[in-house]
């Protein structure tokens with residue numbers, strides 16, 4: 034599942050990019066709302082956030098892009114954003130809007146179980162899946178607690194750290210996937226540090242139900258900022274490669 | 283605690299360790315020894331004859347500027363440093379704005395034999411060169427932060443990201459009453475010594491409570507430190523934020539709105555959408571768009587009042603206190619002094635006003651020289 038930031042690098046190109054992802058094998062999308070201070074993101078996704086903000090993205094425009102996508106596609110869409118953006122929009126209004134746009138799932142990386150009551154309440158009200166992070170520091174007991182409130186899928190953070198490409202996947206990941214599979218009933222999607230088709234394939238082979246790749250896509254945008262044509266083409270090709278790697282696993 | 287899942291177990295471990303050690307005799311003995319013999323507590327509550335005469339009421343300064351390292355920050359770093367040691371952490375990290383918290387952490391690391399990494403916005407590295415050098419002298423590594431506004435908020439982001447990555451071995455020593463739970467509580471606890479001493483001192487010297495207690499507010503640690511002892515008393519508590527220049531400022535409580543930022547829910551300077559705004563202040567320590575949740579509570583419950591002072595008013599106060607009393611305040615603390623000067627009409631002759639002089643201005647001299655302040 035590819036991740037990009039809505040409005041990166043700008044409104045129009047972002048729509049083109051997302052459509053390309055859908056046309057090139059992405060069976061589901063994870064889309065981020067740009068925030069000025071994303072604490073779980075490494076440099077590449079921070080820059081993606083900044084590009085979108087510098088080019089005038091707002092929460093309202095994020096929703097407009099989603100509307101545009103929905104006009105053409107029913108692809109499942111998860112959104113990921115810092116809690117403050119939804120809080121300022123008004124939680125009820127935010128979930129209501131997402132529901133109207135047929136958003137499948139919402140993940141706030143800065144809302145752990147302890148702070149999730151309001152979010153979960155609204156998610157239930159509007160029939161949206163509230164997704165939670167599970168990490169290498171999450172204990173089995175905590176996984177069981179999360180399993181009671183989490184819906185949709187588990188976003189398994191493959192390593193301790195921020196988002197960003199890594200040379201290789203965490204050696205403890207096989208055990209971790211096994212543990213989550215044992216303690217939780219939801220499908221497991223692995224993210225953070227998955228940036229090559231081989232890594233994605235590997236993660237699936239280890240028993241995960243999906244792989245989420247963000248920084249690699251955002252890096253393509255960053256490196257092709259001068260030519261939108263190249264950018265869109267490369268995104269399409271990379272998405273195809275990733276999708277095929279996952280399907281072949 | 284509004285933080286990613288990776289940090290939650292570590293923050294719980296921290297909360298447990300804090301609850302376990304804070305009242306333990308052995309821990310308290312060790313901390314009190316260091317506060318006294320190493321840092322120089324208790325600090326004097328000094329009666330300022332000259333400015334009291336001129337402004338027309340009784341003004342005392344709580345001399346946190348006399349502490350080892352030059353500011354109140356060391357009260358907290360010694361407390362948390364001992365906690366880190368008890369928790370068997372291998373490394374201490376910190377964020378810093380003015381560099382005072384970085385220096386205090388570097389000193390604490392040297393004292394306790396623990397390696398220290400300090401994250402500091404590139405802009406602050408530039409304007410607080412002296413403190414950067416001091417941190418290095420104490421053996422700390424200074425990591426310049428180039429993301430965002432390159433000031434304190436970005437240093438906190440970067441420290442949080444590093445913590446996220448090294449959460450099992452590293453102790454994040456936050457410098458103010460901000461960040462995720464339990465940090466606001468821990469930092470407040472270790473700064474409450476300022477208020478405890480002040481209250482005893484003023485009762486001894488004047489036989490009664492002060493009329494007002496005034497302190498500058500960056501994240502809010504020196505202010506809550508001194509306020510906390512007077513909350514139940516009939517004493518005006520006044521926090522002073524950075525008024526900055528005409529365009530930009532650090533008036534988080536004055537002009538911000540409630541949001542979720544860097545792990546806690548509190549007032550924050552932000553757009554309608556919830557994007558965090560860049561703050562501005564001539565004093566790096568007040569150049570922060572967030573504020574501790576305890577001050578949001580004190581503001582909303584109207585137990586404390588919050589005002590602001592501009593860059594130029596703070597500079598004027600720095601010069602005034604230096605010339606009249608022979609005391610050079612930190613630019614941060616000068617905001618509290620300026621507030622009292624500016625609002626002198628509100629006090630009558632018998633009133634007693636205590637200013638928390640959170641730090642000394644030596645760190646700001648290079649910046650003042652660069653700005654041609656005396657010319």
Ligand SMILES: Cc1ncc(COP(=O)(O)O)c(C=O)c1O
Nearest residue numbers: 382458500501502503504567641
């Ligand atoms: C001397 C001094 N006073 C005040 C502050 C502001 O912090 P706080 O509001 O937490 O006391 C700083 C921060 O660096 C400082 O160095």
